[in-house]
Amino acid sequence: MSSLTRVDTGASFGNLSRWRSLDPVLLFSTLALCAFGIFAVYVAGTDQRQxxxxxxxxGFVFGVMVAIPLALVDYRIWKQKMWMLFGLTILLLLSVLAGGTTINGSTSWIVLGPVQFQPSEFAKIFMILVMAAFFADRNIAENSTLMKSIALISVPWMLVFLQPDLGTALVFAAFFSAMIFIGGARLRQIAALAVTGIVGVVAVLKGGVLEEYQMNRLTAFLDQEGSGDIGYQVMQSKVAVGSGGLTGKGIEATTLANLGFLPEDHTDFIFANLGERLGFAGCMLLLVLFLVLIWRILHIASISRDRFGVLISVGIAAIFLFHVLVNVGMTLGIMPVTGIPLPFISYGRSSLVTSLLCLGLLQSIAMRSRQEMSTQPRI
Known part of the structure; x- marks a missing residue:
């Protein structure tokens, strides 16, 4: 059996050659962002910041504990478990609709005693693996393959939309679009999907499907003064970012968040809180770390030895890029307020753990790709 198809199902912590093959830049940027996130939550204006x-x-400790064995196990094993992952995704999302807990108008949470988690966060990474496995041995340019993939992802997408979790539903659309584009879909197919998506969005906005507060979230960046509390939050967010100046007011300074003018400053609007405290310089440092992270993920996609690894990497890169663009854009008043967190930075253990799971998968791809390249005979 060739090195490209052999699957190592074991996780050996003592294999030093494998550890030497991990991607150090990806590891450094991940740890730096996690540290930045803990710091950002600690300096938030809420009384419960500690x-x-x-x-x-x-959440960081638990995420690392799961990501390490995930990195050591050959990522290609998940290709064989595509339908198991799909079934688990549907089961998790159905359990939310059946007995989930409603927070901020969305029934997206499962509470089991002291443990609280958001299944839709785990559904994202599961569906990336499912779609990568589905596309790995198929021609996406064939209309039948594309239509089957749309049917496949539509089931969890609809379950997420019904929670309702509009932000995560948009994330599904983002990584699916990136995967079919890289996977070889034709431009006319992508154009047809884009037109269908636009028509669908217009129909939802005009058809009275959404509640008033949901409409305000989506349109607040267009009419902040006429969007009630959501528009007020966006305006205060812009004021906070602008008042930080070049170097910020400082960690211990009295800010809009401390005074109660910037709600959700540890979750949705955490970037605004950082902008006020650390200024333009601190925000740019954070964005550079994200840029390095996404660049390194795309680098791993470029060295992957199989189509499955490429599609996983591209899907994960799309998730992180979409989250950063929408969350930061929301803070600056140029994107809808969708409740999408800033990866590693916004408070939320489910989001942090799933982000670390993604990085564990990427390290698995990087380590095996480098090992297989090093064992190939030179010409």
């Missing part, structure tokens, strides 16, 4: 920072640190 508790939230401790929770974030706990």
């Amino acid at each position: 508790e939230y920072a401790a929770d974030q640190a706990l």
Whole structure:
């Protein structure tokens, strides 16, 4: 069996040659962003900031504990478990609709005693693996393959939309679009999907499907003064970012968040809080770290030895890029307020753990790709 098809199902912590093959730049940027996130939650204006920072640190520890064995196990094993992952995704999302807990108008949470998690966060990474496995041995340019893939992803997408979690539903659309584009879909197919998507969005906005607060979230960046509390939050966010200046007011300064004018400054609008405290310089440092992270993910896609690894990497890169663009854009008043968190930075253990799971998968791809390249005979 060739090295490209052999699957190592074991996780050997003592294999030093494998550890030497991990991507150090990806590791550094990940750890730096996690540290930045714990710091950002700690300096938030909420009275519970110490508790939230401790929770974030706990999420980091748990995420690392799961990501390490995930990196050591050959990522190609998940290709064989495509339908198991799909079934688990549907089961998790159905359990939310059946007995989930409603927070901020969205029934997206499962509470089991002291444990609280958001299944839709895990559904994202599961569906990236499912779609990568589905596309790995198929020609996306064939209309039948594309239509089957749309039917496949539509089931979890609809379950997420019904929660309703509009932000995560948009994330599904983002990584699916990136995967079919890289996977070889024709331009006319992509154009047809784009037109269908636009028509669908217009129909949802005009058809009375959404509640008033949901409409305000989506349109607040267009009419901030006429969008009630959501528009007010966006305006205060812009003021906070602008008042930070070049170097910020400082960690201990009295800010709009401290005074209660910037709601959700540890989750949705955490970038605005950082902008006020750390200024343009601090925000640029954070964005550079994200740029390095996404660049390195795309680098791993470029060295992957199989189509499955390429599609996983591209899907994960699309998730991170979409989250950063929408969250930062929302903070600056140029994107809809969708509740999409800033990866590694916004408070939320489910988001942090799933982000670390993604990085564990990427390290698995990087390590095996480098090992296989090093064992190939030179010509």
